[in-house]
Amino acid sequence: MHIQTKCVHSGKGIDTITKGLNTPIFPSSAHEYLDTDDVIYPRYFNTINQKVIVQKICDLEGAEDGIIFSSGMAAISTALLSFIKPSDHVIFQDEIYGGSYAFIEKFFKQFKISYSFVANNAESIKSAIKPATRIIYIETPSNPLLSIIDIQAIAKIAKQNNCISIIDNTFATPINQNPIKLGIDIVIHSGTKYLGGHSDLSCGAVLTTSNLAHKIRKNASNLGGNLNALSCYMLERSLKTLSIRVKQQTENAFQIANFLDNLSIVKKVYYPGLSDHPGHSTACEQMNGFGAMLSFELDGSNLTIYDFMKRLNIIKPAVSLGGIETTICDPVTTSHAKVSAEVRASQGITDSLLRLSVGIENIEDLIKDIKQALEI
Numbered sequence: 119m120h121i122q123t124k125c126v127h128s129g130k131g132i133d134t135i136t137k138g139l140n141t142p143i144f145p146s147s148a149h150e151y152l153d154t155d156d157v158i159y160p161r162y163f164n165t166i167n168q169k170v171i172v173q174k175i176c177d178l179e180g181a182e183d184g185i186i187f188s189s190g191m192a193a194i195s196t197a198l199l200s201f202i203k204p205s206d207h208v209i210f211q212d213e214i215y216g217g218s219y220a221f222i223e224k225f226f227k228q229f230k231i232s233y234s235f236v237a238n239n240a241e242s243i244k245s246a247i248k249p250a251t252r253i254i255y256i257e258t259p260s261n262p263l264l265s266i267i268d269i270q271a272i273a274k275i276a277k278q279n280n281c282i283s284i285i286d287n288t289f290a291t292p293i294n295q296n297p298i299k300l301g302i303d304i305v306i307h308s309g310t311k312y313l314g315g316h317s318d319l320s321c322g323a324v325l326t327t328s329n330l331a332h333k334i335r336k337n338a339s340n341l342g343g344n345l346n347a348l349s350c351y352m353l354e355r356s357l358k359t360l361s362i363r364v365k366q367q368t369e370n371a372f373q374i375a376n377f378l379d380n381l382s383i384v385k386k387v388y389y390p391g392l393s394d395h396p397g398h399s400t401a402c403e404q405m406n407g408f409g410a411m412l413s414f415e416l417d418g419s420n421l422t423i424y425d426f427m428k429r430l431n432i433i434k435p436a437v438s439l440g441g442i443e444t445t446i447c448d449p450v451t452t453s454h455a456k457v458s459a460e461v462r463a464s465q466g467i468t469d470s471l472l473r474l475s476v477g478i479e480n481i482e483d484l485i486k487d488i489k490q491a492l493e494i
C-alpha cells in the first residue's frame with residue numbers, strides 16, 4: 119500500500135458488534151485476568167486502542183513495533199533511559215528541541231551519564247565517539263533552525279560503533295521522511311504536533327524493531343506515560359488525514375519561505391527547501407518534501423517581533439506546532455526558553471528569530487496576513 123492508503127486503512131480495530139468502520143473506544147482500565155495469558159492494563163501499553171494506533175504509525179514509518187505515549191517528552195525520556203546506565207556516554211547533535219535539551223542537562227547530570235552536544239554533521243559526531251558511547255541522537259530538520267543532518271551517514275556511524283541511533287522525526291513527519299528505511303534504529307515523534315495535527319491532543323510515539331520496542335515497553339510500564347483510549351482514538355482519526363494535511367502544509371510553507379526570502383526586511387529565512395539552505399541537497403536526497411516549518415529573522419522593519427505577531431490576524435502566536443492552523447512563536451521565550459542565552463547564541467537562536475508552523479489555509483490569505491502585519 120502507498121502511504122496515503124496506509125494513513126486511512128492501517129491498524130484498524132474490528133467492530134464485531136455493529137460492523138462499524140471505525141475502531142471502537144475501549145475505556146476500561148480494569149480487565150478480568152483469570153484464564154487469560156495477556157493481562158490487559160493501560161500502563162502495560164497493551165490495550166486495543168493503544169495497539170491499533172501503534173500498528174498504524176508502525177506501518178507509516180516502516181517499523182516492526184512501537185509504543186504510544188502521552189507526550190513527546192515521555193517518548194524521548196523513556197527511550198533514552200531504556201538504554202543507558204551511569205558512566206555510559208551519549209552523543210546529541212547540538213541543536214535540538216529545548217525541552218529535550220533541558221531533560222538531558224538535568225537528568226543526565228543527576229544520574230552521572232556523560233554526554234556531548236556536537237555540531238550537526240556526521241564528521242563531528244563520528245569524532246565524538248568514545249568507547250562508552252551507547253547512543254547517537256539526532257533531530258532533522260531541527261527545531262528551530264531547520265538544520266539538516268545526513269541520516270544515512272549517522273545510521274552507519276552508529277552501526278559501526280555498536281551504538282543505538284535515535285532520531286526525533288517530529289518536524290518531518292512520516293510523510294516527508296522515513297528514517298528507518300535509512301538505517302536508523304529508533305524513530306521518535308511528538309505526536310502532539312503533526313500526527314495529532316489539530317492542536318487538541320498530547321501524545322508521543324517510539325517506532326523501532328521488535329527487540330528494542332520490547333525493552334522500551336518494559337521500562338515504560340515502570341515510568342508510566344501511557345496514552346488513554348479516547349486520545350488513541352482521536353489520534354487514529356487524525357492520522358487518516360495526515361498525508362493530505364502535511365502535503366498542503368508543505369506546499370504552503372514552500373511558498374511562504376520563498377515569499378519571505380524575497381523581502382528586503384527579512385534578514386534570513388531558514389527552510390531546507392530553499393536552494394541556498396546549507397542542508398538543501400541532503401534534504402533533497404532524504405526527504406520526500408521539505409516540511410511545513412520555517413524560521414526567519416526580521417531586519418530593517420520598524421516593528422518589533424512582538425508588534426509583528428500582534429498585528430497578525432489569521433496567523434496565531436501560539437506555542438506548539440504542526441496543527442492545521444498557521445501559528446508563530448519566538449523560540450527564545452517558548453520552545454528554547456530553558457536553553458541558556460549563551461547556548462542559544464552559539465547556535466544562532468537570536469532574539470529576533472520567529473518560527474512559523476504553516477497550516478492548511480489558503481496560501482493567498484496567509485501571505486496577505488503577513489503583508490498587512492509587516493505594513494508592506
Ligand SMILES: Cc1ncc(COP(=O)(O)O)c(C=O)c1O
Nearest residue numbers: 189190191215261286288308310
Ligand atoms: C521536535 C520536538 N520534539 C519533541 C517535543 C516534545 O513533545 P511534547 O510537547 O509532546 O512532549 C517537541 C515539542 O515542542 C518538539 O518540537
